[in-house]
Amino acid sequence: MFGIPLHPLVVHFPIVLALLLPISVLVALWVVRKGATPRRAWAVPVTLAAALTLSAWAATETGESQEDRVERVVPRGALHGHEESAEQFLVLTGVLLLVTASGLARGTVGRAARYVSAVGAIGLVAAAARVGHSGGALVYRHGAATAYTEQRAGSNRDVGRADAVNGERGERFARDDRDKR
Numbered sequence: 001m002f003g004i005p006l007h008p009l010v011v012h013f014p015i016v017l018a019l020l021l022p023i024s025v026l027v028a029l030w031v032v033r034k035g036a037t038p039r040r041a042w043a044v045p046v047t048l049a050a051a052l053t054l055s056a057w058a059a060t061e062t063g064e065s066q067e068d069r070v071e072r073v074v075p076r077g078a079l080h081g082h083e084e085s086a087e088q089f090l091v092l093t094g095v096l097l098l099v100t101a102s103g104l105a106r107g108t109v110g111r112a113a114r115y116v117s118a119v120g121a122i123g124l125v126a127a128a129a130r131v132g133h134s135g136g137a138l139v140y141r142h143g144a145a146t147a148y149t150e151q152r153a154g155s156n157r158d159v160g161r162a163d164a165v166n167g168e169r170g171e172r173f174a175r176d177d178r179d180k181r
Contacts, residue, residue, distance in 0.1 A: 005148055007062040011135060013055035014089070018128035021048045022121035025100075029114060038110060042103045045117065049100040052124075053093040060090050074142040082134040089127045096120045 024045045031041040063086060071079050099120055102113035138144040 005062075005066050007059065007066050008139075010055070010062050011059045011132075014052055014059050014093070015128050015132050017048060017052040017055055018093075018124050021045065021052055021096075022118070022125060024048050025114075025118045025121045029118060032114070038106075038114070039104055042100075042110075042114060045121075046097075046100050046104060049093070049097040049117075049121075053090075053097045056086075056090045056093045060086050070138070070144045070147045073147045074138055074144050078134070078138055078142050082131070082138055085127070085131045085134050089124075089131045092120075092124055092127050096124055 028041045028045050032038045063083070067079070067083070096117065099113055100117040103110055103117050105113065
């Protein structure tokens with residue numbers, strides 16, 4: 001899409017939704033406490049939990065589809081660590097979706113599920129931060145973006161960009177470009 005890999009465009013949705021979910025859960029708990037119907041108030045957290053799970057799945061799928069290209073430029077361990085934390089995050093979002101949906105039930109089961117959802121949603125923020133941090137390290141520390149910039153580094157204009165992005169790789173491309181002249 002527009003010459004930009006899809007994964008970086010998609011990954012921000014689960015991060016934002018992971019931050020909004022605990023807020024919606026706490027607001028819904030407060031609204032229920034003030035007398036609102038639990039099923040009506042709890043619909044927002046359930047919807048956000050479903051959107052979070054769906055976006056986490058999309059981020060995981062787009063990451064896997066671009067893995068082969070990126071693994072050529074980043075250390076295998078760093079990529080594997082990010083992949084593992086992303087898969088764990090996806091599973092946690094699915095589990096939390098089930099628990100949150102159980103909050104629609106009446107009585108003690110629904111009430112317990114709503115409180116467990118609150119704790120789970122807050123814990124999920126930490127899991128999202130872990131995935132985001134490892135993804136950021138791939139891009140900013142290990143140069144994952146160069147998997148998409150190196151292919152254009154053959155022109156004089158782009159040699160400077162590759163050099164700025166990844167030091168020695170840019171110098172290698174500059175030498176190669178001089179050798180072609």
